[in-house]
């Protein structure tokens with residue numbers, strides 16, 4: 001018989017007590033969230049935020065401003081954002097072009113579409129798969145969905161929500177199905193949950209060698225309980241290496 005699922009609300013309260021109140025996202029504008037996703041690659045949150053600020057200062061954050069900006073002005077931002085900065089200049093221009101051509105430069109109407117169509121609209125942009133689209137819908141307070149990136153997903157699987165499946169998309173769905181009856185219809189709680197799960201996955205519930213001995217939610221964790229019973233068990237390590245789809 002499968003183990004009972006943990007109480008998600010209790011887990012999130014314990015994470016909030018451990019990490020403190022989550023910092024709000026640096027932007028809640030849907031187009032800016034797409035830029036933020038694409039301005040950097042494989043860098044720290046601080047570097048990404050710095051690259052985003054440079055982009056704002058040198059080029060602007062509206063579609064028409066990105067299109068009008070010089071290559072070099074955008075490059076100043078993408079150079080801070082890690083490898084392949086030239087490619088990211090082209091990508092940001094392409095994103096701005098899609099926003100202008102398909103959404104008239106304003107994504108707010110697309111976010112008012114029914115949920116599947118709103119998700120689909122956001123997925124037209126580079127690097128935006130279903131998880132990122134749901135994160136944007138949440139941060140922009142368009143739909144109360146819990147978009148999860150890979151860290152948060154890993155934490156939830158280890159806790160015992162859903163199962164690791166043969167690919168990332170199937171695992172994401174399994175986790176979403178497992179948590180749906182415990183989600184609150186409250187944007188502040190959902191955004192805080194996204195941020196806390198991500199932070200926990202980055203700081204303690206890491207891909208390799210999670211720091212369970214320091215974890216405030218180990219009492220609720222299926223992975224931890226299995227490891228105590230069978231010290232060699234590696235639980236759901238494989239998911240952690242999976243790469244989320246971006247289109």
Ligand code: SF4
Pocket residue numbers: 155158159204205206210211212213215216217218221222223224
């Ligand atoms: S007990 Fe370990 S595996 Fe479970 S959530 Fe905490 S760090 Fe992750």
